[in-house]
Amino acid sequence: MNGKRKDPAGTRPRAVLRPWTTDRADVQAVLRAFAAPGMAGQSRSAIASLDDAHAWIAALVPEPSDNLPRSVAFAIDLDGTAVGHVMVSAIERRHLTGWVSYWVASSARGRGLAAAGTAALARYCFAERGLFRLELGHRVNNPASGRVAAAAGFTREGVERQKLRYQDDGGTWQRFDTARWARLATDPSPGIVPLEIRHP
Numbered sequence: 542m543n544g545k546r547k548d549p550a551g552t553r554p555r556a557v558l559r560p561w562t563t564d565r566a567d568v569q570a571v572l573r574a575f576a577a578p579g580m581a582g583q584s585r586s587a588i589a590s591l592d593d594a595h596a597w598i599a600a601l602v603p604e605p606s607d608n609l610p611r612s613v614a615f616a617i618d619l620d621g622t623a624v625g626h627v628m629v630s631a632i633e634r635r636h637l638t639g640w641v642s643y644w645v646a647s648s649a650r651g652r653g654l655a656a657a658g659t660a661a662l663a664r665y666c667f668a669e670r671g672l673f674r675l676e677l678g679h680r681v682n683n684p685a686s687g688r689v690a691a692a693a694g695f696t697r698e699g700v701e702r703q704k705l706r707y708q709d710d711g712g713t714w715q716r717f718d719t720a721r722w723a724r725l726a727t728d729p730s731p732g733i734v735p736l737e738i739r740h741p
C-alpha cells in the first residue's frame with residue numbers, strides 16, 4: 542500500500558467490504574437504505590418490506606456450486622452495519638467485462654465510502670476474477686455518481702442517449718441519457734485507499 546495515498550473518508554479500519562448475508566441485521570439495513578429518495582433505480586422491484594429486502598439480498602448470494610458466477614457483490618460495512626453496496630454484474634467471460642453499480646445509505650454518504658468501496662471492488666475483480674474492463678453508467682442528472690466513478694479510477698467515455706430505463710420514486714418509468722465510464726485493468730490505480738475486503 543502506498544502510504545502517500547490519501548484516505549479522504551478516514552474510513553479505515555472502520556469500513557470494510559464483506560459479503561452480504563440474509564441475517565436480519567442486513568435485511569433491515571437494506572430496507573432502511575431503500576427508504577431514501579433516489580434509491581428506486583437500484584432495484585428491479587420496490588423494496589418496501591423485510592421480505593422484499595430479504596429477496597434482494599438472496600438474489601446476490603451465489604450458489605455454492607456456481608464456479609463462474611455472473612456477478613460479484615459486497616456490502617459496505619461500517620462498524621458492523623451494512624451501509625452500502627458495490628457490485629459487478631453481467632460478467633461476460635469472453636470479453637472479460639462487467640457492469641458496476643453502487644449505493645450508500647443516506648446516513649453514511651459523504652465519507653468516501655462509495656469511492657473507496659468501488660476502488661476495492663475493481664481491484665478485486667482485476668486481480669482475483671481476471672476481468673479486464675469494468676463499465677458503469679449513470680443518469681446525466683446524477684453527477685454525484687460520476688464523481689464516485691472518477692474517484693475510483695474510472696474514465697468518462699461519453700454519453701449514451703436514453704440508454705437506461707428507471708422508475709422514479711413515484712413508480713413512473715422514464716428513460717435517461719447516461720454517462721458511460723470504464724476502468725481497464727491496465728489503467729492507473731486511483732489516489733485513494735480502497736476498502737479492505739473481509740471474507741468470512
Ligand SMILES: CC(C)(COP(=O)(O)OP(=O)(O)OC[C@H]1O[C@@H](n2cnc3c(N)ncnc32)[C@H](O)[C@@H]1OP(=O)(O)O)[C@@H](O)C(=O)NCCC(=O)NCCS
Pocket residue numbers: 549579580583642643644645646649650651652653654655656657678679680683684685686688689692
Ligand atoms: C452516489 C452515491 C453512491 C455517493 O455515495 P458516497 O459514499 O456519498 O460518495 P463518496 O463519499 O465516495 O464521494 C465520492 C465523490 O463523489 C462526490 N459526491 C458524493 N455525493 C455527492 C453529491 N450528492 N453531490 C456532489 N458530489 C458528490 C464526493 O464529493 C466525492 O468527490 P471527490 O472525490 O471529488 O472528493 C450515493 O449518494 C447514493 O447511493 N446515491 C443513490 C444511489 C445512486 O445514485 N447510485 C449510483 C447509481 S449509478
